Amino acid sequence: MKQATNAHYSLDRFIPRRCINLELNHYNLTHSEKDYLSSTPIENELLNETFINTAKYANMITNYRKLLLRSIYQQTPDRPYQMPVLDVPEKTPSHTWPVKPRRKPLIKRPEIILDMPDISTTIYHHVIDWGKSGLLATIFHSEVYLWPFRDSKPQQTDSGGTILDCIKWNKSGTHFAVSRTLSRLSIFDAERLKITRNFYCKCDDCVITAIEWTSKEYVFSGCSKGAINVVFKNSYRSDHTIGVLTEEIIDLQLSCNERYLTVRGMSGSCVVFKLAQTMEEVFVAKGGCNYIKSTAWHPWKESVLAIADITNTIYLWNINNRKLIDKSVAKPFFREENIIDCLTFNPVSAELLVSFYCESSDPDTSLGYNFLTVFSDMHTIVDELKFHNARVPFALWDGTGTKLATVSVDENLAIWEFFGEAASDIRGKRPQKRRDIFSVFDNERRFNECLR
Template identity: 25%
Template structure:
């Protein structure tokens, strides 16, 4: 018998259970794991307290104070009362704990409750085909004119040479034709007043006509503001009409008075291609064929507020943000191809995106027009030059492309947005007018119907003489 067995035999009379043989230490192991099956904690506790069976209080007090005494017995009883009174009240709340915040909505079914899965964000479907295509014969292919506008009364105006056609979107037909007269020269710009009833028409002979679309009659002709064609128009309100001329001048006209010219802004050296008032009506942006962007403030003098020279080509595309009053997006023409964002209070360029695609001369994508989505932080741009003549939807401010709409075969010079903000009309040098449901509400948007081709110039029913 080995030494381990001899020790175990000698201890049998003193222990309640014999100890198991010790595990032989293995030199190949990195640690010793004891065998706990031989441990008897009850017996060990009994022996430590002298073999006398005592209550819980006796064990605790004797271990602390030794033998009992009258004072210790009184203290033991007091302690026992406190212990029994507070038993089960450890960590108990005095008041009912607050209901935890429910991160995921619960749905109740019968007697059971289950957590519904979080709904996935709805992804808006953007139709890749236009809802409608109309012919627009004789649409002038000129980067410095503005021939398309959509009024608040849901009537679209488009100028074709010396005539302006009105397309009523609510009934999808031509409601009237404004005939300006061949002797006055071709139409170079159109713009609806905020009331959706009156429309301004700029002519190549420097005149501006005002029409009442409801009464189908011309109200007045304004002369003297410019010395050459009026290529851009912008209403600040129903009384102030701002005109941009090919002479480089920007003129504020009060349409209510006989001497309509009230202010003239001078700063451009070539044609004024783009003109837009901010939503507040306090700042005016003008872009020119001289590659300049000017910011004018009507609270100051006629001196420009900011003169911005970062674009390297003509600046025609202008769009004020609907969610930030001092944010302006601009686009450059051939050789530039950039969309830039400006803080018009400070004149700082916040960002610049090169829209260049793979092109023959790597001259970039000509930016012809810009429109903001009124419901989402998105920007739509139309292009020409060495591109697919597409409409590109960008997510702002990341400027990640969300969609590209193709179909035009020539540069997309003009874009206009419907009053509800859902539909965009685009007119291109291919003499077609296309309607896209690019900004449609995802909750009410329906699949786009098959595009139909209609002869735009032959749908009118009445004319103004």
């Protein structure tokens, strides 16, 4: 028995180039794409974790391999140290868009987790929005619920169950607009929870499906017949434009200075309009299979528009001259087979946040994995985390741009400190022309409870 044991260890101990095979050869043969975490037993173990910052793990693996190389190629009189040449992608000399990226991964575990029962996470329903006043507004059982995090006691409207699947705060966080039955758009006073205005779409038998506010209190609304209405909060005047799209409008987004408006349709169409005396069509986005999944305007560079299509390709366009700045097939650190659910620019740093969904390899489960990946340009990941076990179609920013709310199909709403504990690092990142934000430190004291 003793001899057999010794023989076993002997065979194991003297595998040729055992240590180098595990690290050095793998490192030299690694392709330019960053497959640090894919197709390994470690991957399956990490995916079982409730929360993990995969960007931190990837950095740890990279640093470990560098240290291992240095230990293998130690300097000696007859063999001077020389770092081997590795196949790595060339660094971009400058950022693709104006951005102030983080130098290391910052996002930690979620600060607050809320249970959102029966929330409609259909990707074309805008059932949740985060106002500048710090209130989360969500639609539940055909009523609006406002969540003030100071006491965690929500308030609700009393509309008789007539509110549908669309809600949007105004820029100052004092009023919100909702879609209602009978082709109505209603504006509520957030403090009194009373209706201040009602507007009717002029289409026959339609539903308001998308809403956007301007800083001057005009409200753009898109309907299921492809028409757009423009109304003013303090009057009953409205403008009606038919035939904007030939399908249901599911998303409206204004550029930072409100010169351009993106209109996205149910079947993946996307049109950009220039807002002047009339709506002038200036750009038609066409991605893979002509299906656009998500769009995002840069927070202070008005001409920059990011577009994600059904093939997971992200395009960066300059709308002023209609030129393509860059494009990339985006993917998280972990998996190559994934789906982009949404993307958005951070209002403070202009880093691009992309929500990826990866299906589980376990055939006995319907759950998968979501990765929230932060890009500093089209090819560089600076932060990434895994927490939700389902698709995340909504990513919302608070009034300061420092907190992120993610809503998943598994009925969880998580609130994150997007810059971690690096409060001093975010000072001055927002352009000077946009100073109407809350104090970062006052905002930290506002979120101090977890409700499940």
